[in-house]
Ligand SMILES: CC(C)[C@H](C(=O)O)[C@@H](O)C(=O)O
């Protein structure tokens with residue numbers, strides 16, 4: 086198969102970890118007889134430096150014309166100015182928001198999984214971990230506070246800032262369907278998270294999610310308030326299969342969920358829309374402090390590449406092969422610094438990529 | 446001293462735990478020669494049953510005319526209707542939102558503290574707990590998404606719901622000042638939490654907080670994004686002294702913070718405004734499932750009563766006495782079910798109240 090893949094190395098550790106994912110993808114191409122054509126585009130701080138904006142329309146056009154997009158990470162400071170003083174459209178993260186919107190990637194899937202081999206890194210006690218946990222956060226990605234109208238103006242002599250949280254039934258329905266679909270392939274449980282005791286948007290959310298649920302009688306649906314969910318993730322993470330939630334709650338809860346695994350360097354993510362075209366990126370950030378030191382963990386990006394094969398390119402067997410290679414390398418005891426524990430073999434970013442590529 | 450205290454027993458376990466707090470307050474009155482006059486008002490489900498609304502204006506007037514308000518908890522189902530189908534103004538929680546707004550209680554203080562005696566209940570591993578943690582969440586309580594304009598209407602044939610997140614500089618300034626003031630009495634560190642890479646309201650928040658910080662040169666100020674904060678609470682809670690944040694973020698983060706202590710039945714809270722009049726309540730909810738069984742933990746409410754003595758009635762010595770009595774009872778090994786561990790003495794709600802009252 087011939088596939089056009091857009092690569093966005095981005096900022097910080099982005100270029101290093103994307104390079105390792107490409108190494109693994111090339112091993113897959115060799116073994117299974119595919120041809121992956123890569124085109125690199127700029128996004129984030131590097132695009133600001135080169136083009137003056139965090140993402141150009143030309144770059145978006147390239148991404149749109151491809152089969153899938155693989156992203157490292159964007160972010161970091163813009164020169165020396167404190168970044169909250171920089172115009173919002175000129176911050177690195179604005180590139181990420183723009184590509185999500187321009188590609189209509191409304192469904193963000195973030196698995197949070199406790200690796201058996203990495204239990205030592207999990208911040209939770211044994212008795213809380215219990216039989217382990219394996220959940221997926223299905224976060225709405227193109228609506229809510231992120232994309233509502235906003236402005237700051239003087240009202241009665243006081244600077245006043247307004248953000249708007251808007252959802253319509255269609256935006257809720259399409260993400261709910263994605264949530265139930267993925268639950269059908271998993272343990273058939275959806276926890277829909279909202280703040281329906283306060284927000285109108287949450288009440289509409291709840292209503293539509295319950296309507297969609299009627300089409301999935303096998304799936305157990307539970308409503309949970311966002312504050313309670315933030316607690317439950319810490320006290321009893323094993324109860325969750327699919328957490329379905331809106332954009333801002335999903336931002337907060339998915340980070341909390343990935344942190345309780347203790348392995349944020351291992352967690353992949355996919356952002357999907359109506360078409361097959363998706364964006365794949367690690368759940369972690371650009372970590373500028375460790376950039377260029379060959380110590381970043383490339384596994385989250387490599388597993389994101391596996392998700393890309395599965396969701397955008399329909400190459401399930403190949404995705405399985407990458408996941409199995411990662412599992413093998415962990416089993417053999419290889420670890421990057423972030424997941425290292427005694428008795429294991431510490432390896433750098435590039436070596437980790439080599440090891441996984443060899444085992445594909 | 447003569448003090449007028451409004452009691453709101455509320456729903457679920459509310460009446461039981463308030464009764465124990467009153468027991469302890471009476472012991473304080475006896476010992477220190479004060480006179481506490483109590484007036485009970487209805488709020489929540491019980492008010493809906495009796496008056497048709499979760500909080501009447503008459504009840505608010507009584508609260509306003511008193512020196513302080515002590516609340517148990519409100520909430521639970523309204524009859525048999527699924528509560529999200531109930532008009533928002535007719536849900537028990539609406540009473541809580543109304544009293545916060547009517548009394549202008551803009552500053553919600555929620556301590557999250559790891560009790561040495563209760564380390565066993567903490568869900569985090571020893572190496573994460575480290576030297577323990579002791580933080581305070583300062584949550585803005587009368588602005589943001591909670592009190593912004595909202596509506597649901599059909600737009601282009603689609604049901605569309607809108608909530609508004611508004612803050613003006615004055616609303617931010619007054620809560621920031623409270624945050625820095627409390628930090629001055631503690632470890633002099635403020636972590637201001639926002640989502641300034643996305644929200645206009647967060648950018649204004651950050652700007653004003655930095656302005657206020659200039660008046661407190663001794664206090665270290667750090668900005669943190671809300672998603673990162675949700676992670677840091679799990680990975681390194683010991684770094685926090687005062688977390689200063691807006692209403693919705695504070696709702697989520699304070700619940701997460703209280704859960705990582707493993708002792709949500711122990712955590713008090715205070716809601717303060719411009720005057721001395723404050724509202725004091727446990728951080729936990731109404732727990733209808735255990736109501737009337739004499740197993741609820743009254744300590745959070747008793748410690749809320751101590752906060753009331755300190756912040757609204759200027760009775761510091763008396764507040765100290767309650768806190769010392771609680772510490773003594775814990776040291777002697779008495780525990781309610783929720784915090785019980787082997788080798789301790791299990792006691793019921795009323796016995797726990799007796800023990801603390803005796804030790805005042
Ligand atoms: C960088 C930021 C705008 C972004 C978000 O909030 O969505 C990030 O936190 C994420 O979760 O992908």
Ligand SMILES: CC(C)[C@H](C(=O)O)[C@@H](O)C(=O)O
Pocket residue numbers: 282283312538541542696
């Ligand atoms: C009951 C609810 C409206 C309330 C809130 O969200 O503020 C509660 O969760 C709290 O934190 O006191």
